[in-house]
Amino acid sequence: KAGVTQTPRYLIKTRGQQVTLSCSPISGHRSVSWYQQTPGQGLQFLFEYFSETQRNKGNFPGRFSGRQFSNSRSEMNVSTLELGDSALYLCASSSTGTGRAFFGQGTRLTVV
Amino acid sequence: DQQVKQNSPSLSVQEGRISILNCDYTNSMFDYFLWYKKYPAEGPTFLISISSIKDKNEDGRFTVFLNKSAKHLSLHIVPSQPGDSAVYFCAAIGFGNEKLTFGTGTRLTIIP
Numbered sequence: 753k754a755g756v757t758q759t760p761r762y763l764i765k766t767r768g769q770q771v772t773l774s775c776s777p778i779s780g781h782r783s784v785s786w787y788q789q790t791p792g793q794g795l796q797f798l799f800e801y802f803s804e805t806q807r808n809k810g811n812f813p814g815r816f817s818g819r820q821f822s823n824s825r826s827e828m829n830v831s832t833l834e835l836g837d838s839a840l841y842l843c844a845s846s847s848t849g850t851g852r853a854f855f856g857q858g859t860r861l862t863v864v
Numbered sequence: 865d866q867q868v869k870q871n872s873p874s875l876s877v878q879e880g881r882i883s884i885l886n887c888d889y890t891n892s893m894f895d896y897f898l899w900y901k902k903y904p905a906e907g908p909t910f911l912i913s914i915s916s917i918k919d920k921n922e923d924g925r926f927t928v929f930l931n932k933s934a935k936h937l938s939l940h941i942v943p944s945q946p947g948d949s950a951v952y953f954c955a956a957i958g959f960g961n962e963k964l965t966f967g968t969g970t971r972l973t974i975i976p
Contacts, residue, residue, distance in 0.1 A: 783962045795953060795966040808963045842907050851896045851957035851964055855907025
């Protein structure tokens with residue numbers, strides 16, 4: 753089985769721009785979650801999608817949004833980028849409801 | 865509020881000895897507790913988990929202990945091997961969702 757695939761791996765954007773990150777989950781997994789990792793805040797939950805519906809949302813501003821398609825692939829979008837959005841963005845897919853998630857390698861976003 | 869806490873940012877252990885990583889939580893509604901291992905530039909990898917109704921789970925060299933009254937869990941690795949050097953994250957989920965709440969991580973270094 754192929755693992756969780758995130759694209760692109762690296763991204764450099766300018767303040768004020770927007771960005772879209774993509775995630776392909778493990779085949780058969782219907783839940784896709786997104787996390788932000790920064791040195792200061794650790795791993796923070798952004799949101800979770802299940803069967804194309806947002807099921808959970810973390811404490812991030814509305815500039816952060818996401819969606820899930822019928823094939824379970826997911827995208828997250830960040831608008832009006834700020835320097836503080838520089839982070840590793842991780843996507844995880846799961847199927848069991850026990851927290852055992854499979855993570856992708858992440859997208860390293862740098863905002864300059 | 866930090867619902868899952870790892871108070872030791874780093875730990876060094878000699879090869880062959882036992883490594884003990886600790887984690888405290890505040891939310892008594894958590895249903896599952898998990899440990900993830902992370903290498904640089906990679907996503908976290910699931911290591912071991914424990915249900916809130918159990919007090920111990922073992923998988924090879926890894927054992928997780930849960931003390932619900934103290935809201936504390938620990939991961940024991942024995943014997944420790946050089947390949948165990950990584951950042952270890954404690955995480956928890958509530959019933960019926962896939963939202964992982966992570967601790968801030970402990971960097972484990974195994975000294976040959």
